[in-house]
Amino acid sequence: MPEIRVRPSLAVLAAVVTTVVAWASAFVAIRAVHAHFGAGPLALGRLATGAVALTVALLVTRGWVRPTAREWALVTGVGVVWFGVYNVALNAAEQRLDAGTSAMLVNVGPILIAILAGLFLREGFPRSLLTGAGVAFCGVLLIGFAGRGGSAADPLGVALCLISAAAWAVGVTLQKPALRRLPALQVTQMSCVVGMIATLPFTGGLIGDLRSAPAGSIAGVVYLGLVPTALAFGTWAYALTHMNAGRLGVTTYLVPPLTILLAWPVLSETPHLLAVAGGAVALLGVALSRRR
Secondary structure, eight states: OOOOOOOOOHHHHHHHHHHHHHHHHHHHHHHHHTTTSOHHHHHHHHHHHHHHHHHHHHHHHTOOOOOOHHHHHHHHHIIIIIIIIIHHHHHHHTTTSOHHHHHHHHTTHHHHHHHHHHHHSOOOOOHHHHHHHHHHHHHHHHHHHHHHTTSOOOHHHHHHHHHHHHHHHHHHHHHHHHTTTSOHHHHHHHHHHHHHHHTGGGHHHHHHHHHHSOHHHHHHHHHHIIIIIIIHHHHHHHHHTTSOHHHHHHHGGGHHHHHHHHHHHHHOOOOOHHHHHHHHHHHHHHHHHTOO
8 A cells, every 4th residue: 555645744844944954054164174174084073073962862862772683784884875975075075166066066966865765765756756856956057057157176076076975865765764663863873873983094184183273163073063963964864754765855955055155154155146046946846846
């Protein structure tokens, strides 16, 4: 019998909004501190901060459920691929590309998520989802072209962003079945700890960067760990328990326009009118994807 889908509750919508805004701010924060932290050390600092916050939250709520061997394997995959590979690759990419362009390139991820979810999670390929994804992606392309200001993007930076997008899609595909029985907070905490362990080889680099970095950049690393990681990955996991992976992934097309708006005052990256038009198209695509 096919699963009956209902409209998301206000709590789920609030979780989606929190995730999108926090992840948009992450692109800006990474770009703001990239001069003082290497890609690997920044990932380790971010994940270590997030792991501590999530562990405290899990202890307070006492929401631990003993995972099965299969669930351990799924969560380990999420931690290594999404929390580990994604963060290191994205940090390296933003050492070469501006925040808006990076957000645009990484946001090919929802298309990959929809494809993988249709193939492996049996979510199918609804016409509204495919239409909305296509329209939103056109908006993202407009934003990315405007963000580059007509100059050629760094090829290695582009490749690293695409690696991040692929890691994100694989991570979501592994995360969805783990959330069928395990609480969202626990899955997020376990994944973050695994990602932190995977990035421990960068410990020496992190110690060196912390010694030389100014207080503002260190605060940026802490922010990345608390908000875009601990909070936003948690709200994403909560939303994923109540929504299809493909449809939830499409909502992140809102990240690039928000990134450009945030980067304007913080990084002095002035958005082009084409970016505004792209943001409007992306919003239209998200609306289309939510049609029944």
